[in-house]
Amino acid sequence: MTRPIASPATLIPNVPGQRVRGFRTRILVAMMLLVFGVTVFAVVTADRKLVATMQRDLERTFATELAAVQNAEAIRHAALVERCRALVRRPRIHAALEDNAIDLLYLSAEDELRDLRASDDESAAAPGTLRARFYRFLDRTGQVIRPVGNETAGTLSRKLEAELALPGLSEAQQVGLVPTPDFASGVTEIISTPIISTETGEPIAALVLGFRPLAIVPEGQMRTGLWVDGRLHMLAPAEPLDAAVTAELRDHLGKVDNGSFEVPVHGIPHLLFFHRSNPHSAYAPAYEVSLFSVAPFAARRSQLRFQIVSVGSLLLIGAFLVSRVVSARLSAPVEQLAAESERSARFSADASHQLKTPVTVLRAGLEELLARENLTTDECDAIAALIHQTFRLSSLIDDLLLLSRMDSGRLQLKLASVDLAHLIAGALDDLSAIPEETTLEILTDVPPTLAIRGEPRYTAIILQNLLENARKYNRPNGRIRVAARRSGELVLLTIGNTGAPIAPQAQPRIFERFHRGAMGENIPGYGLGLNLARELARLHEGDLRLVTSAGDWTEFEVRLRAAKPADS
């Protein structure tokens, strides 16, 4: 039996080498991507963590400095408040107010406040001291009681006096800040302490004292100031800020009492904190403002970021090199295997091709010998037998060639709709052409319109191999039965034959290559037929199995895909 086989050159294209090289490249790319991803993730995570830690440290530093300043202010404020409370309890002040002696009010206060009132010389009212710049009393309605002929209360403009007034008296102390251009730092902190009547328990007046604001010059990068009457008065150091800072601060102050934002001061990034210094006060809102330079932080952050990125890049380069080595190592066995497989396939193909030529030459020689006229009958029979053997040899070489193509994955099927009844009829015709010593009964049960999805050349090989086995292993005057039916998406083709069954212990191995079971040597074959048929059935997305082999009956079943309408 001869089968058309493609030439070795077309059988072995240069695809596996490319695929293997592609495999190595894919491994390398995958590893590099993984390494790159991990490195970028690590760098970003480290950077974020570092920035967060630095920010936290920075805020802690700022908070500590701010807290120190605020603590000092709180202590001073508490001292001032207590001093004011003590003052408004003084009997002379109460007597002046309660015993209808307003004319004695400032006179009495002069004595009482002598120790508190600084002289107009500002040096006496140095920051941090509890000396007052001026004082005034407010009447029941919150209006200023003007001191007449009393210099110790401090000279104030009418405008400033008006700013000391309150819309009404309450029992709570009121704290405020007023712009005082005549005094140093331009701002004065005022504390209005209500004077509660010992007779009525109601506020009958208030004592307003003006103090120089505390201006602590911190050691760090901090600058402090006060926001009063829409203007920022810097205390430490007392140099004014950009108009842009003031404008931005004005925007924030309208909305919240406390907060912070980043702002450039003279081109250097700063963090600005503000909080209202007189919450719940009847006086106009005033704010304490603190500025911290974040320039050192930014520089340090850039430096550390550069370091992290440098280390990350070095790691990346190292990791790329490692991945190259690792990918080479990982792909080496595969490449070796592929090379071996390729070599083996090429060898099979070459060997088959090289074998076929002498066989053909041999056969031609034998046929020429047979054509001679002076041969005896015995000689003719012997030559015919030899020619038959050359055909067997060709068939074996074809099978081996086909198997080698399948093994190397080079067998490409062009699936199409195949008329099964026609295929079976053809195969049976081939079968009947073989001269037989005994007669075999061939039964077929194949629907005329059944079509399978396959390549005719290879489905024919499946059928031929199975039918040839059914003939070979049949008993004299036996029977062959070929049946086919559709079952869902599949077409089930069964080929059964009479004859001695396959030994049960041999049944699991009948599909192995070169397995011939316990068949007598008189039956021709090399144990490749079933293996080839099964491999081809599987290439057709089907299968081949032994259904039964017992008693006088052996039956195989081929499963093949039914043709789809599109296949035709």
Added chain:
Amino acid sequence: MNLHRVDAGPRLRSITCLLAAAAVMALLVSPSAAFASGSLEGTVALPPGHSAPVPNQRYEIVSKAGVLAPNPPVAVIYLEGDFPASPPPATRQIAQKNLQFSPSLLAIEVGTRVEFPNLDATYHNIFSFSPTKRFDLGRYRSDEKPVPAVVFDKAGLVTLRCDIHEHMRALILVVPTPFFVLTGTDGRYRLDGIPPGRYVAKAWIDSRSTRSLPVEIHDGVATRADFP
């Protein structure tokens, strides 16, 4: 050594008797006693007290809603009218003891001199910004001599304070009459030796409340005047 013993006993006794008789006669013929006199008595409906009564009747000045009043409540009853000239009033005292004024309410006639002895071991500084009498005695201790004193020459109410002890408070009611008396804590009072005539009886209850009633005093009769 001359040991004569002179018995002067009976003679001395007779001189004493004579002097006593002269004193009785002098009292009987003195100008004030020479006039007939009547009495004024009655009750004043006093406001409820501020707290539990003080056992030793030392009045504490309390202030409530701007009103200074003694506690427990007592009133000062005085008569306004034309009285014959009377001798200058005797000096009175308000002591500072246990960081309190004692008494804390004093009624005096105009022109009375009031001394303010300090009986505490600490400094006191009495002053008044009241329009009736402004004064400031300055700081002094218990051994201050002479005892600081003020003559109150104008009728009205004077609030006393101590510049050192802000809680200390006392009232002096300066009245333009020699006839005045403090009621008991039950509101009862009795004023004797009043020359017959028509007067206005006033009851000072606190710094804001003074009630008045016209009264007529008859010789030898106790006139009743109740202040509801």
